[in-house]
Amino acid sequence: MVTPLDALEEQMACLRPAVRAAAEGGDARLAYRxxxxxxxxxxxxxxxxxxxxxxxxxxLPAPAVARVPVPLQVxxxxxxxxxxxxVRLVSAVQAxxxxxxxxxxxxxxxxxxxxxxxAARAGRGGLGLFVVPALTGDRLTPARGLLALSVWPLERRIxxxxxxxxxxxxxxxxxxxxxxxxxxxxxxxxxxxxxxLAWYLPGIAGTPAAADPAAVRVVARREAALLxxxxxxxxxxxxxRARELPxxxxxxxxPRT
Numbered sequence: 001m002v003t004p005l006d007a008l009e010e011q012m013a014c015l016r017p018a019v020r021a022a023a024e025g026g027d028a029r030l031a032y033r034x035x036x037x038x039x040x041x042x043x044x045x046x047x048x049x050x051x052x053x054x055x056x057x058x059x060l061p062a063p064a065v066a067r068v069p070v071p072l073q074v075x076x077x078x079x080x081x082x083x084x085x086x087v088r089l090v091s092a093v094q095a096x097x098x099x100x101x102x103x104x105x106x107x108x109x110x111x112x113x114x115x116x117x118x119a120a121r122a123g124r125g126g127l128g129l130f131v132v133p134a135l136t137g138d139r140l141t142p143a144r145g146l147l148a149l150s151v152w153p154l155e156r157r158i159x160x161x162x163x164x165x166x167x168x169x170x171x172x173x174x175x176x177x178x179x180x181x182x183x184x185x186x187x188x189x190x191x192x193x194x195x196x197l198a199w200y201l202p203g204i205a206g207t208p209a210a211a212d213p214a215a216v217r218v219v220a221r222r223e224a225a226l227l228x229x230x231x232x233x234x235x236x237x238x239x240x241r242a243r244e245l246p247x248x249x250x251x252x253x254x255p256r257t
Contacts, residue, residue, distance in 0.1 A: 008045040012038060023072050025128050031072055070106045071114060074131045074147060082174045083167040084134035084146045084159055096190040097178065115252050132251045134159045137238035142253035150251050154239035162231035169224035172197035176217035
């Protein structure tokens with residue numbers, strides 16, 4: 001007869017390699033979803049086992065919380081933001097929407113680790129989702145401090161002189177939309193982040209509307225549309241040049257000389 005504990009142990013045994021495979025394969029959303037199921041199963045297993053240890057003098061230790069890999073955390077933040085972003089903003093989004101702080105020390109080796117992971121998968125004839133640097137529009141080299149996702153088109157991963165203001169509007173609209181989606185469950189940190197991003201939007205900074213996600217989203221998208229013409233043209237021209245490069249350089253940039 002299979003007991004509930006047996007079923008949970010079998011479920012956890014299947015979930016652990018599935019989480020790892022999804023994370024290493026670049027499917028961030030699936031990995032995060034499976035990780036949540038795994039953590040729920042671990043808590044249920046601990047709760048079921050507790051009565052059997054009721055006579056023990058010491059309480060059961062809290063179940064271990066699985067550590068989410070740094071690349072997966074960065075991907076989660078970038079998927080929300082929708083445009084290249086710096087480490088500070090990526091960290092702020094992770095804290096605001098997932099309640100986790102990114103370790104700066106582990107971020108330092110992120111690009112090198114992701115490039116190695118790409119080389120390993122490319123050598124086996126497969127590709128995945130990687131955290132990559134944004135590329136400068138003039139030299140197509142890594143833009144210092146800006147992160148992007150490999151699945152984004154080149155036009156979105158390239159930054160020119162016009163891009164920072166456009167991307168700021170994209171970030172503000174995206175954070176506002178996520179808060180609207182989360183509704184009352186949105187954290188105070190998420191709303192604080194929205195107010196910081198809204199500060200740079202004309203006509204809304206410092207007003208009560210800066211705390212209204214719907215208002216910020218509308219203003220941010222309108223401002224992005226006004227700024228986008230020159231930026232889109234410059235990015236498209238740079239992307240056309242980038243497509244002549246090897247795939248590795250399209251993702252991680254040409255070596256700096």
